Amino acid sequence: MPTLSDVATEAGVSPTAVSRYLNNRIDLPQATRDRIDAAIAKLDYRPNLLARRLSTGKSEAIALVTPDIANPFFAELAAAVERQAHASGYSVYITSTQGHSEAEIRAIRRMADSHVDGLIMMTNRVDDGTLATLLSGRRNVVVLDEDIEGVALPRVFVDNDGGAYRATHHLIEKGHRDIALIGGPHRLMSVNERLSGYSRAMDEAGLSVRPGWVLLGDYTRDYGAAAASVLLDATEPPTAILACSDYIAIGVMQTVRRLGLSIPNDISLVGFDDMAFAALVDPPLTTIRQPVGAMGELAVKHLLSLLEGTPPPSETRLPVELVIRQSVAPPIAKS
Amino acid sequence: MPTLSDVATEAGVSPTAVSRYLNNRIDLPQATRDRIDAAIAKLDYRPNLLARRLSTGKSEAIALVTPDIANPFFAELAAAVERQAHASGYSVYITSTQGHSEAEIRAIRRMADSHVDGLIMMTNRVDDGTLATLLSGRRNVVVLDEDIEGVALPRVFVDNDGGAYRATHHLIEKGHRDIALIGGPHRLMSVNERLSGYSRAMDEAGLSVRPGWVLLGDYTRDYGAAAASVLLDATEPPTAILACSDYIAIGVMQTVRRLGLSIPNDISLVGFDDMAFAALVDPPLTTIRQPVGAMGELAVKHLLSLLEGTPPPSETRLPVELVIRQSVAPPIAKS
DNA sequence: TTGGCTATGTAAAGCGCTTTACTAGCGACA
């Protein structure tokens, strides 16, 4: 690999001149510029980014920490982040932690080790304080999608409360009064907020939230299936379920099918996320759409302005949208 | 950030000693070791990887170039690669190219610029020779999933031919004789091979492949929908369709529904890939499962042995599997 | 003729680490 010095020798100037020329830090006469350009072309020189980074301390790259890249929601988010970052001339390194705390820590460490200029952090766990202490005080991190409590970093979230409110309201409008909620992990911000939106809608309609009808566990298909079993095996099952993620909704569908029931005739179902498959399942799922593209874009924009020293808003809430498909119908009249 | 020298000063030894100690290149008496360890702990020292890389030329990291991280197939592959690489102590940097040639080139350049030790390369395009020349001669690249022609690198593929053969055979067994194929881009390796498996199965059964029943375009839902329209609007439509990807199959389903027909009653359908949603659609899709986990693992293993100087097999074919669900039934008897 | 200014560069240090020599001191052995 040719180095800067090789180019300098070839062009008959000093390495300094070449370096400064390449970084637009010097005005050279046309003749010299031509000689340098020719030398670069001849040797097929490309600067060693490692060396440049070591020297400047900047990397023109950001890291994206995601809990599970195989999850379409995070995968789409990652794609959006890449798009936006590239548009701004930054590279993105994606890391997938599988929700393991040590993997998250390792990723943060790597960033701190000046690999990258900044970090977009996503997690799907309730932090026990480890992440918070590791991240506190950093001026180059943006938190996306799910909160890390107790840390003063710019955050980009969606309107979880409003989404759940709208979903619940939609069910109520259709005539449902017996509405259950299946959510993700207890104490996770998105879960709390979706639960509160649900409760608010119920309250406003004068409906009571039955304790046994709020099931909190995991944002997974398996948990959705299990929770639906509990709900539907009861003597007085709900007529509608608000699933706090499309994964959960899929699990619910499985159970409903297993019990020989049908959606939306026997039970109505609303999801959350609008993952790509939501439109493809049977029946197509009515769900709350998260603006994945905008989330990714905004996270990058905020991170970059953070890096430039202009603090972005400390918290941004993106609106969600109710996408009506075919998993909701009026309840069967009670016998 | 504390440096190696800081640690050395603190411990009362030379930087050399600390460096060699940290890299197990020296035997020190317990007392010295303790002093160094204490200094490291006290200063919360962590080595600057950038500097180490610059110095050693090694990075303990590999890159994964994927066409589209938002595609569940590639996302799962990426997850598998990460898992295996981490198990071997390597970091993974994922880049998503969106099928753009320049993005692929940029990614390769970045790797070549000694960012990472090696590269797992995936593409979804037919290379025009650019990638081939860029990659030729490299001893640290493995090609995964789809071929890049004219370049002598270790390759990890699945048995595309066998998969299509088995899918077609399954349809024939069920009584179908009028079987169409909808495939991805013309000239792409996987497409060629799947087409050949299909043709072979048809031949062996004494069935003819009608030219108008082989539609090659894109591995997308839109193309699947469009191709299905062409097929089903004809006066003599096929009774079964082999879709060369699950995305295509989804498109076919859309069209079938739009025409007021039903799967598998009016038309049978087999997909390819077994993406996560294949089991969730209506009806659950019979498809060919690709061993995504094994593909990712093997690619990493081969890359690492390449890096160690032991050349892996030049080409590995992984077996695929027919997953029978509910999108295939015997054809309706012709009137 | 001198002084100063501009144009056109260059020398050298430094980023934080690794690695290849090399050495001081000590005990043992012939």
Added chain:
DNA sequence: TGTCGCTAGTAAAGCGCTTTACATAGCCAA
């Protein structure tokens, strides 16, 4: 007593780049 070999290190160069501070030549004005 000399020297061999071992222990416990160290000095210094180098990875490829950036950057600060300085240098030289030419030219013009006073």
